[in-house]
Amino acid sequence: MQLFITFEGVEGAGKTTQVEMLHNLLVDMRVSVVKTREPGGTALGDRLRPVLLEPSEAPFSPLSEMFLYMAARAQLVKELIVPALNHNTVVISDRYVDSTIAYQGYARGIDISLIERLNQITTNGRMPHLTVLLDIDPEIGLHRISSKPLRFVSNGKDRLEGEPLDFHRQVRKGYLILAKREKDRFFVVNGRLGKEEIHKLIRQELVRRYPESFAKGA
Numbered sequence: 418m419q420l421f422i423t424f425e426g427v428e429g430a431g432k433t434t435q436v437e438m439l440h441n442l443l444v445d446m447r448v449s450v451v452k453t454r455e456p457g458g459t460a461l462g463d464r465l466r467p468v469l470l471e472p473s474e475a476p477f478s479p480l481s482e483m484f485l486y487m488a489a490r491a492q493l494v495k496e497l498i499v500p501a502l503n504h505n506t507v508v509i510s511d512r513y514v515d516s517t518i519a520y521q522g523y524a525r526g527i528d529i530s531l532i533e534r535l536n537q538i539t540t541n542g543r544m545p546h547l548t549v550l551l552d553i554d555p556e557i558g559l560h561r562i563s564s565k566p567l568r569f570v571s572n573g574k575d576r577l578e579g580e581p582l583d584f585h586r587q588v589r590k591g592y593l594i595l596a597k598r599e600k601d602r603f604f605v606v607n608g609r610l611g612k613e614e615i616h617k618l619i620r621q622e623l624v625r626r627y628p629e630s631f632a633k634g635a
Contacts, residue, residue, distance in 0.1 A: 418448060418630055419502050421543070423513040426551035427589050428578045429558025430608045431615065435551065436511045438616045443507055446633070451501050454511035456489035459496045465489045470575040477576075479525040483532065486517050491539045498543060513545060515595055520577065523591025524584050547626065549619055550596050553608030555585035 424432040436452055443450040456466045465485055501508050514536045522529045596603040604622045606615050623631040
């Protein structure tokens with residue numbers, strides 16, 4: 418099955434949990450599947466991840482930040498996503514091109530058309546078949562994060578989680594604009610629902626879109 422699914426949302430929306438749950442479902446269905454994340458998924462991406470996410474007193478230029486994400490993405494597409502899809506393996510990714518548009522575009526102020534052109538080059542036009550947007554008020558998402566074990570020495574938040582609330586509101590706004598613009602690709606779910614209910618809605622959407630592949634696993 419050649420299917421590329423991405424999960425998007427603000428910090429604390431529950432993406433990682435839903436990626437794991439969907440991955441486990443497909444494994445149980447004996448579907449060939451691989452999960453990945455951005456930045457990460459390759460040796461280069463894993464090296465860039467701490468550079469991009471660990472808190473630092475030295476501020477990033479928005480363009481520098483964007484190009485580092487693009488570099489990790491280019492490697493991920495070439496090394497993992499395209500080969501997996503060519504072997505009829507379902508790919509599930511925690512973030513992809515829409516994250517750059519939402520975070521570096523709508524929240525950082527980089528020209529959206531520039532990001533879209535660079536995304537096109539970086540991915541060679543490889544877009545998800547389905548993007549699940551877990552929509553949640555950023556205040557709720559950040560509160561969820563604050564209750565989790567500390568990941569970094571300073572205050573436990575990564576560099577993006579530590580941005581002001583208005584930044585995260587702009588990210589959410591960007592995602593909703595994208596979802597409205599690309600209704601056929603996006604499936605928007607209320608991120609305040611329980612994880613099992615969200616997983617059920619995602620399964621139902623997969624059955625609706627791909628009944629020949631997912632009806633038995635619903």
